[in-house]
Amino acid sequence: MASGDHHHGKTNVVYQFNPADYGPFNVLDGDHFNNFTGGSYYMTTPKEDNIMLYRLYGGNATAEGQHWTLEPRKGNDGYRHDAAVLKPWNTLEHAVELIVPRGVHMYEGFVGRQKGYLGGGWQVFIPREVVKSV
Structure with missing residues (x-):
């Protein structure tokens, strides 16, 4: 699809993928497109020179994970439901920030549901x- 500004204004949309055109996630290990509501997501890049992303982790989850947010969050039940994070996956007790430079491709969209959690929050993969490497 056409390039343009994404709704939050922090990244530029490079391409929009959907279940019929699920893009690069068909070559990555796992079925990551299913982590996005309806299998739809955007390939984006930071609009400015860089962008700050945020991640909560703990337990089995590490600081170098793949799922991030655009705003700092607290590890409460609201976040766990919005991000559809199962307790065995992540205890959400630590926070880390990541500076991503312009030109790096990220994948954004609404979180899909996971085993009892509705999701619906915004995620950056x-x-x-x-x-x-960043």
Whole structure:
């Protein structure tokens, strides 16, 4: 689809993917497109020189994970439901920030549901190899 500004104004949309055109997630390990509501998501890049992303982690989840938010969050039940984070996956007790430079591709969209959690919050997905390199 056409390039343009995304609704929150912090990133530029490079392409919009959907279940019929699920893009790069068909070559990454796992079925990551299912982590987005309806399998729809955007490929974006930071609008400014860089963007700050935020992540909560703990337990089995590490600081170098793939799922991030655009705003700092607290590890409460509201966040757990919005992000559809199962307790065995992540205890949400630690916070980390990540500065992502312009030109890095990120994947954004609404969180899909997971085993009892509705999701619906906004997430930014960056493959682990990219997270480790920025």
